Amino acid sequence: xxxxxxxxxxxxxxxxxxxxxxxxxxxxxxxxxxxxxxxxxxxxxxxxxxxxxxxxxxxxxxxxxxxxxxxxxxxxxxxxxxxxxxxxxxxxxxxxxxxxxxxxxxxxxxxxxxxxxxxxxxxxxxxxxxxxxxxxxxxxxxxxxxxxxxxxxxxxxxxxxxxxxxxxxxxxxxxxxxxxxxxxxxxxxxxxxxxxxxxxxxxxxxxxxxxxxxxxxxxxxxxxxxxxxxxxxxxxxxxxxxxxxxxxxxxxxxxxxxxxxxxxxxxxxxxxxxxx
Amino acid sequence: xxxxxxxxxxxxxxxxxxxxxxxxxxxxxxxxxxxxxxxxxxxxxxxxxxxxxxxxxxxxxxxxxxxxxxxxxxxxxxxxxxxxxxxxxxxxxxxxxxxxxxxxxxxxxxxxxxxxxxxxxxxxxxxxxxxxxxxxxxxxxxxxxxxxxxxxxxxxxxxxxxxxxxxxxxxxxxxxxxxxxxxxxxxxxxxxxxxxxxxxxxxxxxxxxxxxxxxxxxxxxxxxxxxxxxxxxxxxxxxxxxxxxxxxxxxxxxxxxxxxxxxxxxxxxxxxxxxxxxxxxxxxxxxxxxxxxxxxxxxxx
Numbered sequence: 001x002x003x004x005x006x007x008x009x010x011x012x013x014x015x016x017x018x019x020x021x022x023x024x025x026x027x028x029x030x031x032x033x034x035x036x037x038x039x040x041x042x043x044x045x046x047x048x049x050x051x052x053x054x055x056x057x058x059x060x061x062x063x064x065x066x067x068x069x070x071x072x073x074x075x076x077x078x079x080x081x082x083x084x085x086x087x088x089x090x091x092x093x094x095x096x097x098x099x100x101x102x103x104x105x106x107x108x109x110x111x112x113x114x115x116x117x118x119x120x121x122x123x124x125x126x127x128x129x130x131x132x133x134x135x136x137x138x139x140x141x142x143x144x145x146x147x148x149x150x151x152x153x154x155x156x157x158x159x160x161x162x163x164x165x166x167x168x169x170x171x172x173x174x175x176x177x178x179x180x181x182x183x184x185x186x187x188x189x190x191x192x193x194x195x196x197x198x199x200x201x202x203x204x205x206x207x208x209x210x211x212x213x214x215x216x217x218x219x220x221x222x223x224x225x226x227x228x229x230x231x232x233x234x235x236x237x238x239x240x241x242x243x244x245x246x247x248x249x250x251x252x253x254x255x256x257x258x259x260x261x262x263x264x265x266x267x268x269x270x271x272x273x274x275x276x
Numbered sequence: 277x278x279x280x281x282x283x284x285x286x287x288x289x290x291x292x293x294x295x296x297x298x299x300x301x302x303x304x305x306x307x308x309x310x311x312x313x314x315x316x317x318x319x320x321x322x323x324x325x326x327x328x329x330x331x332x333x334x335x336x337x338x339x340x341x342x343x344x345x346x347x348x349x350x351x352x353x354x355x356x357x358x359x360x361x362x363x364x365x366x367x368x369x370x371x372x373x374x375x376x377x378x379x380x381x382x383x384x385x386x387x388x389x390x391x392x393x394x395x396x397x398x399x400x401x402x403x404x405x406x407x408x409x410x411x412x413x414x415x416x417x418x419x420x421x422x423x424x425x426x427x428x429x430x431x432x433x434x435x436x437x438x439x440x441x442x443x444x445x446x447x448x449x450x451x452x453x454x455x456x457x458x459x460x461x462x463x464x465x466x467x468x469x470x471x472x473x474x475x476x477x478x479x480x481x482x483x484x485x486x487x488x489x490x491x492x493x494x495x496x497x498x499x500x501x502x503x504x505x506x507x508x509x510x511x512x513x514x515x516x517x518x519x520x521x522x523x524x525x526x527x528x529x530x531x532x533x534x535x536x537x538x539x540x541x542x543x544x545x546x547x548x549x550x551x552x553x554x555x556x557x558x559x560x561x562x563x564x565x566x567x568x569x570x571x572x573x574x575x576x577x
Contacts, residue, residue, distance in 0.1 A: 014342045014350055027348040071347065088492035089346065089468045089518055094439045096353070096395040098346040098468050100518075 004061040008215070008237070009133045009182060010073075011051040011066025023047050023068070044069050045121075052126045062178060064131050065122035071099065073135045073182060074143050078102035081163060082109040087145055093184060093218045104156065105147040110163035113170050120174060129177040134168075136183035136214070137161040137203070138196045143185070154195045161199030165206045172208035180213045180237060187219030187242075193227055204232040213237050222249040280324065297322045298373065305377040307561060312568045315429060315545070316382045318374035320553065325351035326387045326433055327395045329366075334414055336360035340397055346518075349554065354396040356407055362414040365421040372425055381429055384422040388434035388464065389415045389454060390447040395436060405446055412453035423460050431463040431487065437478070438469030444477050452482045463487050463511060467550050471497055476504040487511035489549035492518065495534055502538050510539060513549030514570055515563040520555075522562045528570040536574065546571040 014024050026043035029035040051066030070076035072092060078084045083106035090101040115132055123130045141156040164181070171179055181203060186193060204212050213235030214228065221228070221238050222245045228236055240246055279296035282288045288296075304319035323329040325345075331337040331354030338357050342350040367386060375382045389411035393404060401407035415432075422430055432454060437447045455462050462483040471478075471488070475497075478486075486506070490497060490513045514531045515523055532546060546567055552560040 012341075013344065016341060024348055024350065031348075088489075088494065088516070091439060091469045094394075096436065096439075097344055100347075 005059070006062035006131065007055050007060055007064045007066075008217075009064055009067055009180065010070070011054075011064065011068060013047060013066075013068055020047070020050065048118075048122055049125060052122065052128075052130075056126070056128055060128065062131050063126055063128045064133055065118060067133060069118055072097070074140060075099050075102055077114050077135050078140065078144065080110070080112070080114050081160075082111055083107050084144075085147075090143070093188070101143065101145055103145045103147050108156075108159040108163055110166055114163075114167050116167070116170050116174060119171065119176060123176075132171050132176050132179045134164055134179065134181055136181040136186070136196075137164060137199045138189070138192050139183050139185035142189060142192070153192070157192075157195055157199050158202075161202050165203045168203050168210075168212065169206035169208070172206065172210040176210050178211040178213065178235070179207065180215050180235075181233075182215045182217075184216060184218040186224065187216045187221055190224055193224065197231065201232050211235060215239075218242065220245070222246045225249045226253055294322075301370065301374055302377055305374050305382070308564065309378050309380065311561070311564050312572070313564065314380060316374070316378055316380050317385060318370050318382060320385065320551065322370055327392055328352045328354060330387050330392060330415075330418075331396065333363075333366040334360055334411075335363050336400070337396065354392075356393075356396050356398045356400045358400055360407075360410050360414050362417040365425075366418050368418075368421050368425045368427075371422060371427055375426070382427070383463065384419075384427040384430045386415060386418050386422070386430070386432055388432040388437075388447075389450040390443075391434050391436040394439055404443070408446055408450050409453065412450040416454045416458075419454055419458060419460075423458055428460055429463065430460045431465055432483065433465045434481075435465065435467045435469065437464075437466050437481075438471055438474050441470070441473040444474050448478075448480045448482070455482045461485070465511075465550070468492065472500060475500045479504075479507050483508065485509040485511055485545065487513075487545075487547065489513045489516075490535065491516045491523075491531055491549050495531060498534060498538050506539065506543070509543045509545065510535075511545040511547045512539070514546055515548045515566050517548050517550045517552050517555060517563065520559060522559065523566055525566055525569050525573070528566045529573050532570045532574055 014021055023043040026035050026040050030037070030040055047068045048065045051068060052063055055063040075086065084102045084104055087101045087103040089098045092099050115134065119130060119132045137157045137160040140160050141153055144156065146152070146156060168179055181200070186196060200214070211234040214231060214233040215237035217239035220243045222243050225246065238246060279288060279293050283290065283293040300321040301318050305316060308316045328339065328351050332339070336356060336358040337354040337360065340353040340355045343353045344350050367384060371382060371384045389408050392411045392415070393408040398404060398407045401410060419430055432451065434447065451464070463485040464481060464483045465487040467489040486508045488497060488510060492513070512532065512535050514528045535544065548563055548567060552563060555563065
């Protein structure tokens with residue numbers, strides 16, 4: 001059995017050293033009119049390189065660009081879609097972090113790729129395979145607001161899944177080694193799973209030879225374990241720190257036959273470093 | 277902000293920083309007075325962040341690394357490493373300084389125990405409940421100190437209270453620890469969460485007034501209040517504090533009018549959605565002016 005190590009998705013956009021605070025300062029300077037968008041882009045590049053270097057030094061098998069360019073997993077991707085404007089602040093799950101909530105006012109359209117450019121840039125700079133990360137259709141649909149007519153969750157999930165399937169196809173064509181679809185809302189709103197199956201299959205169908213994974217977190221995945229196996233993903237990424245019973249469930253139901261399994265073993269809700 | 281940055285770089289002394297904070301406090305007390313607000317705040321010029329500030333002044337907490345709260349804003353997330361203890365007044369001197377500058381009442385403002393617990397790493401207490409209730413006992417001591425100093429209106433900020441609806445009873449229990457049998461008018465500020473998930477249960481919180489971000493959430497909460505009567509007074513946010521946009525007076529008045537269609541006027545305080553610390557001075561002044569202008573327009577209506 002191969003035991004791969006990988007970064008999950010996001011990485012801090014800030015650290016204790018001045019070098020690690022360059023993005024924060026550059027954004028603040030842009031707000032004051034002292035720096036440009038190009039300066040912010042350069043600061044993001046710098047932090048992406050630091051994140052890649054950090055992960056390489058930690059000897060991870062698969063890395064990410066740290067999602068350094070993302071303001072948050074919701075508004076960053078939504079801002080690249082047509083049919084969206086931005087509303088008030090909203091808390092991101094049970095964290096102390098807030099994001100500006102997208103409001104859908106028309107058909108969701110992906111006029112251009114969402115993360116393709118940044119993934120290619122990171123892949124060129126990295127000696128390790130770089131995983132692409134995309135927020136999944138259920139999570140985005142749950143955290144968007146629907147303007148005007150009555151909210152139709154199923155149609156919103158499907159609409160965003162169409163945009164994501166095109167993104168997955170572009171990433172696969174560009175040679176992405178692996179793509180991760182993040183769906184924390186599938187755990188929080190497990191009743192959405194029947195609505196999600198077809199849209200998620202639509203996304204997975206465009207992956208070509210690229211491996212596509214589904215990640216759940218911020219909640220206990222164990223009640224969904226067997227149903228998630230039926231989805232057409234190569235990898236399932238589980239958050240074991242939230243799922244106290246997941247190990248027992250896997251022991252009882254068996255490891256996935258078709259899928260690899262991604263296991264998150266280190267919680268991010270404390271500052272302790274576990275002994276190796 | 278510049279003085280705080282200069283202090284962090286060792287360019288000015290702690291005394292210079294405090295002088296700058298006092299000047300800024302005086303400026304904002306004068307401006308609130310001039311603009312015509314009825315209840316003032318000290319502006320929290322001496323605080324870097326609502327949780328980190330109290331963590332710095334309670335024993336048992338250490339400063340953690342920077343984590344993001346919103347956009348490009350970060351705070352040092354505290355770590356509870358030992359038993360939490362209040363070692364002496366934290367905000368009282370600042371409240372007293374501000375109150376001496378005006379004849380109008382100045383609100384005392386402290387961060388509530390549930391938010392302190394939720395926005396810190398707990399690496400000492402066995403459970404979140406243990407941490408929260410221990411903090412409640414210590415926060416109460418600060419509230420008592422404000423009361424002894426003469427503060428009659430005390431706001432307990434609890435923005436995290438809607439983060440985990442399943443812990444609402446814990447938040448209610450903790451607030452009871454903080455305010456029980458104390459003689460003050462208590463306000464709690466709740467913002468930017470899923471208020472629907474904790475309403476009407478949140479009405480059991482032992483305070484007199486809910487300070488709510490009505491504008492940011494598009495007045496959605498009015499729908500809840502029309503179904504289940506709000507049994508508290510309300511500090512009704514009529515301007516969005518997280519946008520550079522200065523709302524038209526007519527927009528602000530309209531927001532307030534919609535509220536008064538449902539809420540008894542005698543229960544309503546009019547204020548901004550949340551603190552104005554993220555706004556530039558001219559933006560903060562303009563937004564406060566809109567608050568006063570809307571209240572005056574409707575008083576005269």
